[in-house]
Amino acid sequence: MAKAPKQEVEESGEELLVVEPSELDERTHAELLELYRTSVDTIRFAKHQQWGTLGGTLGVFVLLGLTGDYASKTGFLFKLCMIISLVLSVGAIYSLVIYQFWQNAEREKMNLIAERFSNLTRHIRGVVTERERNFHRYVLLFFMMASIVLGNWLLIVFLAPRT
Template sequence: MAKAPKAESEDSGETTITVEPSDLDELTHAEMLELYRASANTIRFAKHQQWGTLLGALGLFVLLGLTGDYASKTGFLFKLCIIISLVLSVGAIYSLIIYQFWQNAEREKMNIIAERFSNLTRLIRGLVTERERNFHRYVLLFFMIISIVLGNWLLIVFLAPRT
């Protein structure tokens, strides 16, 4: 039996909750479950894309570093490597932010759908506050962005002419 700080059981002294099912009819409930599942899958996909964008950008920095290191320091290819790295950084950071907004839109859908489910579902979803979840998400996004900025900075420092 699920525990919650709502009502006390007389025999054991532990707390229990009475599950109140949703008011949705069976077909609407199934439809809501499918929409919820689709939003969860979309969030997973967007997170995967975020990590792929980060790793791809860092990998391209390595390739640009290798290419720029073998190019003439005054030649076009060297300058092109620097320009590409800057454009890549801006594009990758923009993509990370877009994926974050996409995830937030899907989470909003999930919140609206979850309000229609049973009180037990709402209780379980409420164990971690929205503020705490957002904090974790944005700290991770911040570190992804910082990783790209630092990766680009390291590339430019690596390619800087040595005296």
């Protein structure tokens, strides 16, 4: 598995890529594959948590809006809804950032592991540059955070006393 003979693979129909297998023994190769899979699963879990945090936060904003709309505008419950929305926004954005850092740590592990695999694996992983991947990740994180800020702003505008 790990020390297969060199094979030639066609690259984009023009030149041939000589596949150089990794120098790992079978057990080490299997161990690294398992570590790689674990990192992929961890990233998937953290991304799921990010989306869950976003959805849950926006859902709580709706509940706070309904509660605050029926509460007296000068009462404690109304003020509590406003305070909860602000604290929730800060906590949710903080959580999104923590999940992003967690994913980045797992990606670093994956990069270290992938360096030990064959040159074909490195070639395939290099199809999309690290800079482009990071750009996409951080744009998505920005929109998640902006959604929370916008949701909180809409809640405050909705609950603002009408004259």
